[in-house]
Amino acid sequence: MNSTTISIIVGMMLVTYIPRVLPGLLSDHYRLPKAVERWLQNIPYAALGALIFPGIIQGDTPIVGVVGGLTAVILSLMEWHLVLVMAASILAALFTSWFM
DSSP states (O other): OOHHHHHHHHHHHHHHHHHHHHHHHHTTTOOOOHHHHHHHHTHHHHHHHHHHHHHHHOSSOHHHHHHHHHHHHHHHHTTOOHHHHHHHHHHHHHHHHHTO
């Protein structure tokens, strides 16, 4: 490896390491407003939805994915356990695919 490659690797390390360390260092000294904290708590759900939703509607028969997705949404709103929601949505998609 030459010095250019090593400097690129070190630079990439710093670029990814600094944003991960700064929040941990500043969290003791700085407190975010409650509205911002509530907003940040929803990011994982939004990201998960954005990753899963295209897979629901893309496929040979999109209705199967839609039925499974709606089943998951409804059971989640009813506050079922996550494992039960996943199992029920898989079964709903499976039964739907049998009749399609």
